[in-house]
Amino acid sequence: MSVTREEVAKIASLARIEMHEGDLDHLVPEFNKILEWVEQLGEVDTSGVEPMTAVIEQKLRLRDDVIDADPKTGGGRRDDVLANAPVAEHGFYGVPKVIE
Amino acid sequence: MSNYRIHGATGEWEIVVGLEVHAQVTSNAKLFSGASTAFGAEPNTQVSLVDAAMPGMLPVPNRECIRQAVRTGMAIEAQINKWSRFDRKNYFYADLPQGYQISQLYHPLVGKGALHIEADEKAGIPADKVIGIERIHVEQDAGKLMHDQHPTMSYVDLNRTGVALMEIVSDPDMTSPAEAGAYVRKLRSILRYVGSCDGNMEEGSMRADVNVSVRRVGDTELGTRTETKNVNSVRFVMQTIEHEAQRQVDVLEDGGKIVQETRLFDPGTGTTRSMRSKEDAHDYRYFPDPDLLPLELDDEFLEACRASLPELPDAKRRRYENELGLTPYNARELTAEVETFARFETLLAETASALGKPEAKVATQVANWSLSVAPGVVKSLGDEADMAHATAARQAAILKMQDAGEISGGQAKEIYEIVLKTGREPDEIADTEGLKQVSDTGAIEAAIEQIIAANGDKVEQYKAGKDKLFGFFVGQTMKVMQGKANPAVVNQILKDKLG
Amino acid sequence: MTEFTKLGVREIRDGVAGGDFTAREVADSFNAAVEAANALNAFIVVTPEKAIDAADAVDAARAAGKDLGPMAGVPIGMKDLFCTDGVQTTAASHMLEGFVPRYESTVSQKLWDAGCGMLGKLNMDQFAMGSSNETSHFGNVASPWRKQGSNAAMSPGGSSGGSSAAVAARIAPAATGTDTGGSIRQPAAFTGICGIKPTYGRCSRWGVVAFASSLDQAGPMARSVEDCAIMLGAMAGFDPKDSTSLDAPVPDWFGNLDADLRGKKVGIPKEYRMEGTDQAILDSWDQGAQWLRDAGAEIVEVSLPHTKYALPAYYIVAPAEASSNLARYDGVRYGLRDLPEGAGLQDMYAATRAEGFGDEVKRRVMLGTYVLSAGFYDAYYTQAMKVRTLVQRDFDAAFGECDVILAPTTPTASFPLDSLNDDPLTMYLNDVYAVPASLAGLPAMSVPATMTEDGLPLGLQIVGRAMDEQGVLNAGLAIEQRAGFTAQPEKWW
Ligand SMILES: [Mg+2]
Ligand SMILES: [Zn+2]
Secondary structure, three states: OOHHHHHHHHHHOOOOOOOHHHHHHHHHHHHHHHHHHHHHHHHOOOOOOOOOOOOOOOOOOOOOOOOOHHHHOOOOHHHHHHOOOOEEOOOOEEEOOOOO | OOOEEEOOOEEEEEEEEEEEEEEEEEOOOOOOOEEEEEOOOOOOOOOOOOOOOOOOOOOOOOOOHHHHHHHHHHHHOEOOOOOOOEEEEEEEOOOOOOOOOEEOOOOOOOOEEEEEEEEEEHHHHHOOOEEEEEEEEEEEEOOEEOOOOOOOEEEEOOOOOOOOOEEEEOOOOOOOHHHHHHHHHHHHHHHHHOOOOOOOOOOOOOEEEEEEEEEEOOOOOOOOOEEEEEEHHHHHHHHHHHHHHHHHHHHOOOOOOOOOOOOEEEEOOOOOEEOHHOOOOOOOOEEEOOOOEEEEEOOHHHHHHHHOOOOOOHHHHHHEEEEEEHHHOOOOHHHOOOHHHHHHHHHHHHHHHHOOOOOHHHHHHHHHHHHHHHHHHHHHHHHHHHHHHOOOOHHHHHHHHHHOOOHHHHHHHHHHHHHHHOOHHHHHHHHHHHOEEEEHHHHHHHHHHHHHHHHHHHHHHHHOOOHHHHHHHHHHHHHHOOOOHHHHHHHHHHHHOOO | OOOOOHOOOOHHHHHHHHHHOHHHHHHHHHHHHHHOOOOHOOOOEEEEEHHHHHHHHHHHHHOOOOOOOOOOOOOOEEOEEEOOEEEEEOOOOOOOOOOOOOOOOOHHHHHHHOEEEEEEEOOOOOHOOOOOOOOOOOOOOOOOOOOOOOOOOOOOOOOOOHHHHHHOOOOOOEEEEEEEOOOOHHHHHOOOOEEEOOOOOOOOOOOOOOOOOOOOEEEEEEOOOOHHHHHHHHHHOOOOOOOOOOOOOOOOOOOOOOOOOOOOEEEHHHOOOOOOHHHHHHHHHHHHHHHHOOOEEEEEEEOOOOOOHHHHHHHHHHHHHHHHHHHHOOOOOOOOOOOOOOHHHHHHHHHHHHOOOOHHHHHHHHHHHHHHOOHHHHHHHHHHHHHHHHHHHHHHHHHHOOOEEEEOOOOOOOEOOOOOOOOOOHHHHHHHHHHHHHHOOOEEEEEEEEEEOOOEEEEEEOOOOOOOOHHHHHHHHHHHHHOOOOOOOOOOO
């Protein structure tokens, strides 16, 4: 099954990647070639097979409910989280005005 | 089945309502990071590298958030899934740093449950009703956008980002704004009993996504629904439903179609409008979060959760009626709020031990005192009342004197007034303020002797069978005693003397 | 005097510990070698001062009689996928150009704690997506190797191509790599060095820019098996900040190295004889089996029936995870922001991501977006995850009959830069032998074996049971000892 130019454009917008006509020219055929190739997976009989849930068998660990137990995963470091922001003002991140 | 109808130009319409309530889990730290969840901090001061979705950051789940969600599920008699999993809900928005919300679509922590709402004629709920709950899943809250701080920019505060939420999804079982209101109130009460959410709707600890559709009475097909997001009070939920249902009927009767969309409620106007920012966010591309493993709970954990559950509203109400012998009305009033039943149960215990009687024997007296007498006094005093003086011990002391017949109901109120104003002790007040009734038979007999002597004719008539004269003698006696005689004693002596 | 740049990890740490030379001397000569090797374009940023500070600290510690870490005095290259506190970390993308983390990845921190110093951040394929190191925003990395009688620049492999080039060129004794679908093993094979991807979960992913979470694993790249064993020991270990981190003790892999394979069985998967594989590769594979037999192992044929489907499954799972993992690059909190005149939030996202991502990244993000999108999820993603289960079962069954598996690392030797770019699919096929172990989370290593007649190195791959890095390293050592691989690239840079 192959995707149309329009579908590829739709995927791009879903992925928030701006596309120009030129990009689509090479992307559409590449995309279809790859899809056609991965579709051989359809041949595999997977009836009764569970999708993999954990690569290595182990149980999900739960954390204790302690604030800032480890500074690496705790709060109170506004300067660090804002340090690389393209726009930061008055302790906030700035983005183009959103109309909700 | 409620009888709520919308009378359209072309006929009668009924409505179908389902609610997705987002309740903030009570925890110190966030669901997947160690940052604090405290409300009202400076912007971005409670944001970890994980919450800001810095490159290479990873989630590790907070046990307490899981525990509280499980306890909540148990409180609505829901199935708890020992194997669940976190999925990613992918969409782009400025309040969502990861570009996805970690949630649970395919395998939620809590499965089917139910919530009971009571009949309330005047609110428009003809009969008790069970509202199905489809699931409760655990997920991350988003950040906050501020639109009014800058002319061309919105500001982003991530303090709330990653705080644990329970999304409690009801079945589309509600058919009137009143039922929806009752559902939210009841759910809030249960969450607060359990302690898994503070239920503070003003601070956004509890928000409802309101799904509404309409259909002609008799139709069985569900109409197209709209989802109005983040409605944050019971009143607004009801308004949203009223407005949205009416709007949909108008659209349909004008030959239009309802678009399945996300809408926003405007408390100012009480109306809803389409939410532009979410328009094209419909393909969420859910898939299991590869940074996390399946969540597997053992019996030990589940038993601990169950063991930690308090008596819940319905059970408590039944106990109040059946074991304490309270009226259904009193039972409901006393169990509605955590604070109310807590105060009642303390006073009940105090009083029972003060009187040396079982709780069941004094419950009605304490209930009436707690629900009508005491609040009445407090109300009448206004700011004169200092509630710090209103200890259970003092109230129990008053109830004890009243029970012993030492004071009348009226005197009880007067004494409580003074207690609230001054903090003095009830017994001392009763003595020094002369707020006691006479039960000393000698004094009462003397009074009755002279009344009988002075009214020989009436005595004759009474003895001849004119029973209603008994009241006359009681009145006379009270007059002589300046109203301070114990009515019970008066009755007894009169009966003896008049034979 | 010693030519320090010839030395490996063990030689340097022992020499420093024994006082034969100072860590500072070593750091200085590697810094100089790095500076002189710009033609390779192996580094995105160099940090000579970091290498020197670490070296001086080690020398001071030794002078003070303190005991030194297992890699004390060893300067290394750090793949630019690892976040380094105060040092630009880009994943070789324009998106993260200028991004300076305020945190240190767990693995890099462990290496500093072990006494390593940092020579710089190594070039790589952008967001670790690529097999030739041609997708970097900072330009191709050139392999130090060239075909006999040719000046054509060759690929160092990818995505850890800066790492492989630097170690092979001896401008770093060792480097970190990451392996999602062969990104340690394939570059190691292309450049005649060793590289091991440990069991999934051995090395913490905390602070490593994510490509595909369920596959990403960090590992060492060095010129000998024992150097890999030493460095892996320093990198591995339980990290509570990573939910998929293995809560298991780190064995003394180096201390337990043993090339005597008597009593061991080595499996040769029959499905790995695929067409499109060079004869030279097949020959070195047979040669490798010989060497292992010579080391005392019994050679048995095993079957991995779903081999053919591993690569397509990988190209659904990895892009799907990547499409979500890379959603955070939106121009809001860090990195590039492209805000066209009058653009709204969503336009800003689209413009920023169009500008910040290279073609291969866009291709995979879109592929992943597509396979997860409504209506396709089960046909693609769920089916791929089922196939992944089958691939893992294949290995479980095979390891019922053998202790380790011997296979080629790649179907061909290195190829000239710019020779495969027009065709993503042929590029993907480079990892056909590497990907199955990645899907199953198994430890796998590439060791140099033989040379093609036109003078390019070829590697052999050993795959082991989960948690059995020791078995992999031991078989690798047996091959290394018999291969006597001493070839070095002619210095042209
Ligand atoms: Mg919702
Ligand atoms: Zn939700």
